[in-house]
Amino acid sequence: MGFESISAKLDDLIHKAGGCAVVDGGFATQLEIHGASINDPLWSALCLIKDPHLIKQVHMEYLEAGADVLVTSSYQATLPGFVSRGIPVKEAEQLLEQSVKLAVQARNKFWDGVKNTTSHSYNRALVAASIGSYGAYLADGSEYSGNYGPDVNLEKLKDFHRRRLQVLVNAGPDLLAFETIPNKLEAQACLELLEEENINIPSWICFSSVDGVNAPSGESFQECLEVLNKSDKVAAVGINCAPPHFVQSLIQTFKKTTDKVIVVYPNSGETWDGIAKKWMPSKCFDDDNFEAYAVRWRDAGAKLIGGCCRTTPSTIQSISRVLKEKH
Numbered sequence: 001m002g003f004e005s006i007s008a009k010l011d012d013l014i015h016k017a018g019g020c021a022v023v024d025g026g027f028a029t030q031l032e033i034h035g036a037s038i039n040d041p042l043w044s045a046l047c048l049i050k051d052p053h054l055i056k057q058v059h060m061e062y063l064e065a066g067a068d069v070l071v072t073s074s075y076q077a078t079l080p081g082f083v084s085r086g087i088p089v090k091e092a093e094q095l096l097e098q099s100v101k102l103a104v105q106a107r108n109k110f111w112d113g114v115k116n117t118t119s120h121s122y123n124r125a126l127v128a129a130s131i132g133s134y135g136a137y138l139a140d141g142s143e144y145s146g147n148y149g150p151d152v153n154l155e156k157l158k159d160f161h162r163r164r165l166q167v168l169v170n171a172g173p174d175l176l177a178f179e180t181i182p183n184k185l186e187a188q189a190c191l192e193l194l195e196e197e198n199i200n201i202p203s204w205i206c207f208s209s210v211d212g213v214n215a216p217s218g219e220s221f222q223e224c225l226e227v228l229n230k231s232d233k234v235a236a237v238g239i240n241c242a243p244p245h246f247v248q249s250l251i252q253t254f255k256k257t258t259d260k261v262i263v264v265y266p267n268s269g270e271t272w273d274g275i276a277k278k279w280m281p282s283k284c285f286d287d288d289n290f291e292a293y294a295v296r297w298r299d300a301g302a303k304l305i306g307g308c309c310r311t312t313p314s315t316i317q318s319i320s321r322v323l324k325e326k327h
């Protein structure tokens, strides 16, 4: 590695993609479209146990659609979550490793198939190991409230994230994707872990938002980003799984507060009912809206753009087509 910066691989991908790379779309959503039943505390991580082939298939579908970054199936895959289902710790760790390996295998297979073909517009994708927030593990919708209760402090959050982080990094992803972080405390915990574990692959840290202005906890993004700006271990910051109509102004807020790469991959606009465990209709973007807005988000300064829950490979195809258009 020498003196190469931690984020060299990510910077190189963004450069090759013409200044703005494409992240994949809703992973759990596409599992469900294929019939997976994930109404379960493990949510999409249930497929790591029940149907790993489907995981690889979904990764392939997002690659075909033009994703430059694959986010792994580990969002709600945690050691305590698996252990609570009677899975021994060693096997639980293997499931986490498997989430990275399935994405790497899909990426390699897809790239081997296209790299020597003429006039394709694909880049060799990077694999980002998903690290869902503590709220995702709680499976009570608290990744959208940021309310973890009085017993959760910095040390508890670091304890929760540490071993999974180590196992995922050892499985060899290109990046780490911290997803739906709802408050400043968890952002701080993730950052301290990256430093303490001396992680040498780039990370992005993405927040959720339910009002389009602040983090779900009510803390301002300015105070959250001031914490993250202190570390070079965090290559990119942004928003995931928030409604798409919040994104433009949030990019502007982030631009004022950080020099880091900005990553946005909103959901379709539907809202998650954490009790009923289903998506409720709301003001939504369709694929054409994503296509139109992806250009605006890029022009506002985002360098990584994709979709989250309730977006599909056809959404990513629309985003990829418009962002990779030659002028």
Ligand SMILES: C[S+](C)CC[C@H](N)C(=O)O
Pocket: 040, 041, 043, 076, 135, 136, 137, 138, 139, 140, 141, 143, 180, 241, 272, 274, 277, 309
């Ligand atoms: C991004 S949310 C829709 C994931 C599922 C949630 N953590 C739950 O288990 O209810």
Ligand SMILES: N[C@@H](CCS)C(=O)O
Pocket: 025, 026, 027, 028, 029, 044, 071, 072, 075, 130, 179, 180, 241, 308, 309
């Ligand atoms: N990477 C996860 C994020 C859920 S908010 C998924 O797409 O299912």
Ligand SMILES: [Zn+2]
Pocket: 240, 241, 267, 308, 309
């Ligand atoms: Zn989502």
